[in-house]
Amino acid sequence: MLKWALVFAIVAVIAGLLGFTGIAAGAAAIAKLLFGIFVVLCIVFLVLGLVIAKKVVD
Template structure:
């Protein structure tokens, strides 16, 4: 999922350089959403790992 976020970020940067505002905005939004999903899943995985280790 992090790969998708990085991919959308690169598309947004390239589109922003060439002046495609709508495409850059949409790609940046998708990258942001995927990044936050990745962070939430990472934190959930970390918490579950700590719970299993304690038990």
Template sequence: MLRWTVTFLIIAIIAGILGFTGIAAGAAEIAKIIFYIFVVLLVVSFLFGRRSGV
């Protein structure tokens, strides 16, 4: 999932350099949303992913 975030971030940077501000803003928003989902899932996996000493 982090790979998708980086992909959309690179698309946003390239689109911004080329002057496509609408596409850049959209790609940046998608990258931001995917990153936040990744962080939430990471925290949840750290909290609930640990197994007891069985």
């Protein structure tokens, strides 16, 4: 998921440099959405991992 966020971020930067504001805005919005999803999933799995590790140790 992070890979796609980075791909769209690169596309947004390239489109911005070329002056295609509509494409840049669309790619940037998709990159922000994917990055947000990645961050949320990362936090969820981190918390789940800590909870499961605590149960395994006890």
